[in-house]
Amino acid sequence: MPVTLVKERYASKVGQVVLGATAEEGGTRTSVIRAGGDGTLPYLHFEGKVENRPVIGMEVTDIVPPWSDNIKNQFGDVLGDPVAWAKKCVEEFGADMIYLKLIGADPEGANHSPEQCSQVVKDVLAAVGVPVIVVGCEDPEKDNEVMAAVAEAAAGENLLIGLAEQDNYKSITAAAMVHKHNVIARSPLDINICKQLNILINEMGLPLNKIVIDPMIGGLGFGIEYAYSIMERARLGALAGDKMLSMPMICTVGYEANRAKEANVGIEEFPGWGELQDRGILWEAVTASALLQVGASILLMRNPASVRLVQRNISDLMEQNA
Amino acid sequence: MIIIGERINGMFKDIGEALRNKDPKPFQHWALKQQEGGAHYLDVNSGPAVPTEERPEAYKWMVNVIQEVSDLPLCLDSTNYDAIEGGLKLCKRPAMINSCPAERAKIERVFPMAVQYNASLIGLTMDKKGIPKDAENRVAFAMELVAAADEFGMPMEDLYIDPLILPVNVAQEHAPEVLEALRQVKTLSNPAPRTVLGLSNVSQKSPDRHLINRTYLAMAMAVGLDAAIVDANDDDLVDVAATAQILLNKSIYADSYLKVFRTR
Known part of the structure; x- marks a missing residue:
């Protein structure tokens, strides 16, 4: 018996933000990223257009970061050299963007x-062709x-x-404008x-299509469900025509997932938890894939092994199910 | 909440005169002023200012001069459907037709026209015999209009049912009946038709017009009102609409919600 799919109609779409600029557009990127633009809830291809594929920005820091050895070992000797590190993320791990954190400014x-x-930012821009995300050290005045x-x-x-x-x-809005x-x-x-x-940002004069929402998230097991419901509300708001919530969303997956004890403590301490290596990879990958389900457009990730898994997940999600 | 600004109406002296003299300025002034106030649509009604046979030309002229200054969609308000059709042909954005009663001959004239021009339509819960006294008969007329939308292929969200509020100083008993009708209209189909009121009618010739308007607006929104034809420059009224929308959880709260509600 044929099943008729119940389809929802939405009044509006998620806004689209373009990141990076090619030579023609006044920059030096070899490609740009378009984030957002979807006209449906995530991956309901049968209901509306999933305009742009979500992207992964891989985290690179300007000094050697205090990360777990399981992650650091996968990068080898590039840590502490943001230029070589960024190149490796793009060339070897297929990062769509570089997420450069200037923690050395602290x-x-x-x-x-x-x-x-x-x-550092100029050097990284010279070394890779993908669009770049830059944040400071989370000291407001210094940033x-x-x-x-920058x-x-x-x-x-x-x-x-x-x-x-x-x-x-x-200050940052003025700099961006x-x-x-x-x-x-x-x-x-x-x-x-x-x-x-x-x-408030829009009132200063920055157009809505130059803003990306970071809703803040919790990693898996640490409040991810709160992030999920807030992102769901924002997405439903965007689809209902709430322009002030219509921006694409970015999630600090690598940072939050790797703060969890589960991503850091060895099997000797918790024999029931299984091998740390697999667990750490999965902790970040599952955090990412949960947030994809609720409409994250840009995932900021650390662990190359997790990135590989999530890249596959994204490909599966982008397959037509209409 | 959809605010339809009522000010461009030949019943107002400045608009009536301007229409006779073909002076675009008052039309353009009120288009922009109502847009600033928070209007989503501009109602356009020639009133009795021009003779019936000249109305199609008058509506074309009004649509053109308003669209010269404003991007807001128009709500073409007349009982002369040829006049409305003349205006619809020139509308740059999908318009609203105001209005069609639950009378078969008029339904057959107006619904296909609305579909043809991709316009939404205000359906009145009345027929030749007039406005019903109670909610039940209002809803019966609404059902005829909902069935007509289905029959002529109009998306249900494009049909706005107006259960017709009367002045409280002479027909007080209608006010609760209209609220009950609004509530029931929302259950007639899925998706439900939308609802609208010519709000200012509730306070005709009462001294406390603004207070009556905004109190009734909040009450009506709570039972399912989606749109209202109002004085879009009554700031307190627009604030009530914005606030009720927040309290009904229809839009997400932010400290600047009053300002955002007026942003077009």
């Missing part, structure tokens, strides 16, 4: 100057200085820069603040 740590940070310098140094590249937050969004970049708007797992922040 005043409590290496305290790199804004100029040093800008140079304002660093990101202003935005200027990379003018024309149409970067995605962060972070704009409710109590610190003006002047030098024509896109902004990550981060809200603390709160749909109302998420919407308000988008309104």
